[in-house]
Amino acid sequence: MTSPRVSFIVVTHARAQWLSGALASIQRQTVNCREIVVVVNGPDPETQQLLRALGSEARVAVLEHNYGVGAGRNAGVALARGEILVFLDDDAELRDLDTAMRLLKHFERDPELGVVGFLVMDAATGAIESRCIPFRNKRVPQGPTAACYFAGGACAIRRAVFDRVGFYDESLFYGGEEVDLSYRLLEAGFRILFDPSVAMLHYAVGDRSESFALYFSARNRPWVALRHLPLLCCVTHIVAWWAWSLAGGLQAGAVASALRGMRDCVAGTPEIWRKRRPISRRTTQFLARNSGRLWY
Numbered sequence: 602m603t604s605p606r607v608s609f610i611v612v613t614h615a616r617a618q619w620l621s622g623a624l625a626s627i628q629r630q631t632v633n634c635r636e637i638v639v640v641v642n643g644p645d646p647e648t649q650q651l652l653r654a655l656g657s658e659a660r661v662a663v664l665e666h667n668y669g670v671g672a673g674r675n676a677g678v679a680l681a682r683g684e685i686l687v688f689l690d691d692d693a694e695l696r697d698l699d700t701a702m703r704l705l706k707h708f709e710r711d712p713e714l715g716v717v718g719f720l721v722m723d724a725a726t727g728a729i730e731s732r733c734i735p736f737r738n739k740r741v742p743q744g745p746t747a748a749c750y751f752a753g754g755a756c757a758i759r760r761a762v763f764d765r766v767g768f769y770d771e772s773l774f775y776g777g778e779e780v781d782l783s784y785r786l787l788e789a790g791f792r793i794l795f796d797p798s799v800a801m802l803h804y805a806v807g808d809r810s811e812s813f814a815l816y817f818s819a820r821n822r823p824w825v826a827l828r829h830l831p832l833l834c835c836v837t838h839i840v841a842w843w844a845w846s847l848a849g850g851l852q853a854g855a856v857a858s859a860l861r862g863m864r865d866c867v868a869g870t871p872e873i874w875r876k877r878r879p880i881s882r883r884t885t886q887f888l889a890r891n892s893g894r895l896w897y
Contacts, residue, residue, distance in 0.1 A: 605636040607701050608683030612640045612673035613691035617647040619804055624655070626694035632701035636660060640677045643667035670753065671769030671778040678763055684708075689801065690754035694724070696800040703799060704757045707745070715762045715791030716783075717799065718751035724802035734795070736892040741797045748795040749787065749893030753779040755801045762786050776814065777821035780894050784829040788884050811849065812858035819846035819862025824873045829880050834895055841897040 609627045613620050620639075627637055637659040641648050643666050652661050662676050678686060685708055687701065697703075707717050720741065721733035731739045733755055735748040753769075756779075766785040769778045783793060819842060826838035843863055850856035880888075888895040 604682040604684075606634040606683055606705065607632055607685050607687060608636050608638055608677075608681035609687045609689060609701075610638045610640070610674065610677035610681055611689050611691050612642055612670065612677060613645075613648055614642040614667055615645050615648070616691045617645070617651045619692040620648060621651060622694050622804075623689055623691050624659070627689070628658075629698055630695065630701045631699050632705065635701065636681070636683060638662075638677045638681045640664065640673045640680070642669075642673040669771060669774035670776075671773055672771040674753065674778075675768040675771060678760075678768060681760075684760050685757055686760055687757045688754060690803065692804045693721075693754065693801045694804075696722070696802050700799055703796075707794060707796065708757075708759060711792065711794075713790060713792050714794060715759050715786045716751050716793045717757045718748060718793065718795045719755040719757075720797045720800040721752060721755050721803050722800055724804045730803060730805075735793075736795075738892070742795065744798070745794050745796040747891055748793045749888050749891050750780050750783040751793055751795070755803075759791075762789075762791055765789050765791075773821045773824070774817065775821075776817040777825045780822075781825045781828065783894075784825075784880055784884070787887065788829075788880050811853040812855035815846050815849050815853070815855055816858045816862040816865075818842055818849075819859050820866040820869070823866050824869065827870065827873050828877055830895065831879065831885060837896045 611623055624637065639652055639659050639661050641663040643664055649663060652659055660680050662680050664676060674688060685705060687704065689695065704717055708714055718735060719733065721730040722728065723730060729741060733752040734741060735750045766789050770781050773781065822842040823839045826835045846859035846862060847856065850859035
């Protein structure tokens with residue numbers, strides 16, 4: 602059997618009504634040699650029933666529990682057969698019919714291109730979600746631009762990236778896993794491109810509480826910095842993300858969640874330190890020149 606050129610990977614749980622839209626936008630793509638991979642992150646009868654209706658069109662993995670974002674995406678990578686892996690959030694849709702074809706052209710032109718990040722737009726208002734813009738000034742560039750990180754639910758990644766630098770870090774569970782992978786792939790010599798003409802529409806369903814996000818921001822961001830960055834940058838990351846988490850906790854009445862994240866960050870630091878692999882001066886300089894996650 603001929604392997605598909607493109608594998609579309611969607612990780613989902615308890616969002617069957619939104620997942621159907623994501624899958625329909627994939628089915629409308631004009632690329633011929635493709636496959637759909639869906640990872641159900643913990644048993645979900647409604648979603649599983651929806652996927653059974655697709656029959657053999659989708660390759661499906663149902664995990665025993667919700668193992669987190671990184672583990673779900675890793676399961677999708679393991680199941681996928683394509684050279685280019687397109688990741689899409691389950692509450693989002695690809696805006697254009699030729700998205701996959703344009704992504705393939707990027708990878709064909711540049712053998713060292715590891716990732717292409719997309720523009721993320723609010724499906725209701727058309728507003729651009731700033732989290733997808735991988736630059737400090739949060740301005741959308743005029744065309745495809747070299748970047749230092751990407752949004753994990755709106756990107757395409759060359760399979761060779763995972764073969765060379767490893768999979769997503771599953772211990773993070775939620776948040777920071779894309780930045781962690783970005784440091785590793787840049788250090789290995791791959792490039793990241795942000796193309797604002799490639800867009801997805803996000804319905805922002807939102808099943809995560811503010812306290813959930815605050816906990817993982819306080820825990821994960823310092824961990825990722827400690828693994829990869831110069832020590833002074835680690836200090837600024839800890840100060841910045843703990844201050845942000847506490848401020849957000851005060852605003853949302855969830856200070857306890859931020860404090861738990863800080864406590865667990867400290868408790869896990871010895872293990873993180875043992876895995877520390879600082880990036881080279883070359884990569885550090887690239888981050889500094891291209892608005893990367895260096896100081897915060």
